[in-house]
Amino acid sequence: MSNRLHPLEFRHVTRRIPQARDRGIPDATVARLPLYLRALNGLAERGTPTVSSEDLAAAAGVNSAKLRKDLSHLGSYGTRGVGYDVQYLIYQISRELGLTQDWAVAIVGVGNLGRALANYGGFVSRGFRIAGLLDGDPQVVGDRIAGLTVEHADELETVIKRRGVSIVVIATPASAAQQVCDRVIEAGVTSILNFAPVVLSVPDGVDVRKVDLSIELQILAFHEQRKADGVVM
């Protein structure tokens, strides 16, 4: 028996690596940029011309040093003694996040959640255009939702290729999710937002983000129980 490293032990290392070759922005930072963007848009609406890291941090609910470090990854866009120009920073963050371009999104699965997503204003207002709604249920196909007609899931590949869809939202039941996932990847999609309560298995190079509504509630329940147990708060 060898006590050296097994040469084949990198099966589980296939995870996406944040790797710093270019301007490698830390994942934690990327996840907060949308937060800053939202706060900035709020300030812009009120006509605020500039904002300090302290104030912006408060509006976004983070520590100001963290905010400054996050922004420093994008470049040096602040002015010492003054703060950040709101409009300019909005543009820079948007550009970094890729929101200055138009993204075509398809939603697969038009149940309650799919409908809610289709009608959700937060997408359209940020450069995401819903280019297709698809469902496997003939009962639902043909419905008009948010200005779009629901198409049959058979059309998935066609819709993706014809309309240049690059991001797919999976809002199907758990049982259909992996199959849909495989098909959209086969059709060339490499970014997936998954609402189905399953772990999707995907090849390298494909990004999957998962939103699980019940997990959040379970985490809350954990903390709520802690409080009730008489733990010193």
Add this chain to the structure above:
Amino acid sequence: MSNRLHPLEFRHVTRRIPQARDRGIPDATVARLPLYLRALNGLAERGTPTVSSEDLAAAAGVNSAKLRKDLSHLGSYGTRGVGYDVQYLIYQISRELGLTQDWAVAIVGVGNLGRALANYGGFVSRGFRIAGLLDGDPQVVGDRIAGLTVEHADELETVIKRRGVSIVVIATPASAAQQVCDRVIEAGVTSILNFAPVVLSVPDGVDVRKVDLSIELQILAFHEQRKADGVVM
């Protein structure tokens, strides 16, 4: 990701206190427990009696060492050479998360998202009971959704107190969220799941978790843009 401190409050640290007979389970672990639970339920349905950390980790999509370390925080529930008893582990994790008790949840805001949440099966099946649906729009009040009648938001305090609601889901427009938040806290609620795109300001001792659908899309767009820019993957 969690109840963050307000930037101006970090002098008097009232942070989560790990002391007290220290069963202090790391936040990162708590966030994964629901994942393990789901994987275990899948195994239980197929009648699997025991599972190794390797297999369970694969089903949950995590590293097996991480899984073992996570579980070790709950206690020593595995058997060396064999693995974990599926049913027993389900029970232990459920208990730790507080899912063995019944949680009354109220959903405020019955738009598209609120309706989707009310109909979402993942809640009920995990010990969460929807005890109230409320909305400020008289047009919506009286609608029957998921077996419940929508009540007017004026009833918020009454509903919370009479029905023992301990977790509130805010699915209102951004403009109403803070007001709803203040009211439910005043009524004694200390756990809030917020879908409105605003940073809620709450006193210490109140847990807020936030789900923002558009943030996830923006993070995907960031990575998608990176790929398109010809970055080496």
Add this chain to the structure above:
DNA sequence: GTGCCTTTGTGAAGGCATGCACAAAGTCGG
């Protein structure tokens, strides 16, 4: 131009999470 005041950008330290590697512990066939 000078000096003061504000605020950024970042070096450094500490904390937390991750994943490897292995000893300890338990099973199982014979």
Add this chain to the structure above:
DNA sequence: CCGACTTTGTGCATGCCTTCACAAAGGCAC
């Protein structure tokens, strides 16, 4: 009852993230 085998639980090293603290930079008043 024993020895081989499997798998857990964990010490440890590593790296990322957060936060503090401060020097450097720029604005502004005069």
